[in-house]
Amino acid sequence: MSAYAVPTTLSPSRVESFLSCPLAFRFRSLDGLPDPPTIATLRGTMVHRALELFHADTSRPRDPNWLDGCVTTMLEEFREHPDTLYLGLSGDSYDDLSRQCRRLAAGVFEMEDPDQVHPVGLELRIEAPVGPVVLRGIIDRLERGPDGSLVITDYKTGRAPGSGYERKALGGVHLYALMCHLTMDERPSEVRLMYVSSKETITDRPSDQSLRFMTQRVSAVHGAIEQSCQSGEFRTRKSALCRFCAYQPWCPEFGGDPTRAAAEAPDALSGPTS
Ligand code: SF4
Missing domain, CATH: 1.10.10 (Arc Repressor Mutant, subunit A)
Structure with missing residues (x-):
């Protein structure tokens, strides 16, 4: 019997979350522990x-x-x-x-002339079956470019990725391009990340190859989640992101005990309004 029920829906951010750290994904998405704002x-x-x-x-x-x-x-x-x-x-x-x-x-x-932005949807909810799972998410801005093709824009308020990490940062918007392709039968011509702090824009052009790659990636991540759900083993992945992780007190990388999280985290992480 599986330790956890395998999720049948995922969002692009949950896919990235599992890739960043399977244990944090388990705490947040499977154990349902609070994910406090910063x-x-x-x-x-x-x-x-x-x-x-x-x-x-x-x-x-x-x-x-x-x-x-x-x-x-x-x-x-x-x-x-x-x-x-x-x-x-x-x-x-x-x-x-x-x-x-x-x-x-x-x-x-x-970064742009706002009057030349022609939105099709803002904070647009989108859902598409991808392999064994349904992907659900929200596109910040879907618009028609000057040539009438679809463009996906994601606003970022954090720091832009360093040189060599742009492709990784574009993973989420490429997933949205796949979802548009599946639900609207139209491949977006461009995906964009707008880093409003440094005023940098990173763009890419989805292709048949990138859509195929994204489909395989979702299936592979879902397969890895399924394996972890069955075995109950969710590995830690220590990185620079750990310093922002609310689950550090229950993370073995920091001397914590994950088995205590379900009992302790809801109180420890609940805010003054709950
Ligand atoms: S502290 Fe780091 S390794 Fe531990 S659960 Fe959080 S992200 Fe994962």
């Missing part, structure tokens, strides 16, 4: 929301004044957001985060 994740969510509002109305000029208004609307929405309350942000600390969001969102003006 300032960085909240900042990312807030900037995404501001840019969603910004591009939602294409009938008006998308200029700095309009962006300012969208950021202000977003900041009101997030003032009492559970993640804001969890992190105890109010007064000066919320003002500080607000300034960071304003600066990051404004980065788009140095």
Whole structure:
């Protein structure tokens, strides 16, 4: 008998999460342990929301004044957001985060002409069967490029990858290209990562080969998850990401005991609002 039921749905971020560290994937996705927000994740969510509002109305000029208004609307929405309350942000600390969001969102003006963006969908939910699993996710921005073809854009508020790591960073958007191809019967012509902090854009062009590779990759990752679910063995993968991992206290790499996580983590990681 399997130690865990094998998931029948995955998101692109869960695929990446298993590849980054199978044990953290187990804690988060199979044990259902809380995954508490950080300032960085909240900042990312807030900037995404501001840019969603910004591009939602294409009938008006998308200029700095309009962006300012969208950021202000977003900041009101997030003032009492559970993640804001969890992190105890109010007064000066919320003002500080607000300034960071304003600066990051404004980065788009140095990266593209927003009036030339023609969205087909913003924060678009998409679902597609890929091999043995159903992939579900949310595309930040799906648009028609100048030649009418589909372009997928993913906003990033963190640091751009160093030289040689761009391909790895593009894995998620290539999965979205595969999902578009399967559900819309149309292969996107371009996938883009917009790093609004450093104002760098990384692009790639999906091909028949990349779609085939992504299909095989999903099947391979799902097969590895299935094996781990059956055996109950989820390996650790120590990396620079460990310093952001909420599950360190139960990770054997840091002297923790994973068998105690289910009993201890829900209380330890629950915020002041729960
Ligand atoms: S601390 Fe690192 S190795 Fe341990 S569970 Fe988290 S990501 Fe994995």
